[in-house]
Amino acid sequence: MKTAVTEQLGIDFPILAFSHCRDVVAEVSKAGGLGVLGAITFTPEELEVELDWIEKEIGDKPYGVDILLPSREGEIAADAKSVADILPEPQVDFVLRLLAEHGIEATREELWGSMRLAREGGVLWSKRSASLLDVALDHPIKLIASALGSPTDEMIRRAREKGIKTAALSGRVDHALRSVARGVDFIVAQGTEAGGHTGEIATMVLVPEIVDAVAPVPVIAAGGIGRGRQVLAALALGAEGVWCGSVWLTTEEAETEPAVKEKFLAATSSDTVRTRARTGKPARQLRSAWTDAWDRPGAPPPLPAPLQGLLSHPPLIRAGKVAQRPGSSARALTTYFVGQIVGSMNRVTKTRQVIYDMMNEYADAIERLSALSDE
Secondary structure (H helix, E strand, O other): OOOHHHHHHOOOOOEEEEEOOHHHHHHHHHHOOEEEEEOOOOOHHHHHHHHHHHHHHHOOOOEEEEEOOOOOOOOOOOOOOEHHHOOOHHHHHHHHHHHHHOOOOOOHHHHHHOOEOOOOHHHOHHHHHHHHHHHHHOOOOOEEEEOOOOOOHHHHHHHHHOOOEEEEEEOOHHHHHHHHHHOOOEEEEEOOOOOEEOOOOOHHHHHHHHHHHHOOOOEEEEOOOOOHHHHHHHHHOOOOEEEEOHHHHHEOOOOOOHHHHHHHHHOOOOOEEEEOOOOOOOEEEEOOHHHHHOOOOOOOOOOOOOHHHHHHHHHHHHHHHHOOOOOOHHHHHOOOEOOHHHHHOOOOEOHHHHHHHHHHHHHHHHHHHHHHHHO
């Protein structure tokens, strides 16, 4: 396939695959797409190891890295020694009661006391992101993307100096225009159907709006895309490629928690919710007892980012481990970021097969439309 995305990134198919799993990233790049590693979960040292592994695995195939660059952060106590020192009592007590309801007994110190601020560089996302950016730009990546907030002028300048393309995820036209004004190479127009942090406008509406607003900057469509017909629809709307994240979560290579993967396989497209309950910012994820609890009458409000993420991370990790026990009620709490495409993610398959299935369905859809035109 020949689009602005395939030509500028040196790939065969206009499919960009976001994943926190290096195996998925490598398989997509080897299959002809562009694997993009989500870096925010790693320390700089860990990211170095991950990128070295990917490069050995894919050879001269291109790949990319995605970094969170939030515009604002929650208040962090300057004298706090651990996360436990900064989390408010109402939210902590609420979480401990919620865990107990599902058979998980824990104390504040057990869950948050060992999370040192020095170790959790992501407490201050911009500080961690700066270190991760340094690591990423020292590698032969083809693309650096900002998944939350516009890329900084420094990021764009440094990437350009090394011949690395830049991309910004945008959920509104004004967000896209702000990133274009800074000089990004691609805009990822992400509709509300997407998993993770996302806006309120649907992909079908958003993509053509952004395409028209930012031309001639190439647009990559995201949100609810995981099948070949959806790839064709995105290109028909004016996009030059697609950005997929959720669809890889049920592949053989994905490191998704077993209990969560089982829930994904059984879910419908109606089983996701956009909520602040996990990170403090609106993020689409699988609906669960965790997300429902924060909507209860009398529940405390979620904390601002990044505090809500720090509050929720240890309990959900604990719930995921306990959920592996047969009959555990902790399974009801387990959740993860996923988009509405989850309704089509009903079997486990290899990452490469997902790519090939998408391209085969794309070809069939082209043939169908051509037949309609010939009549």
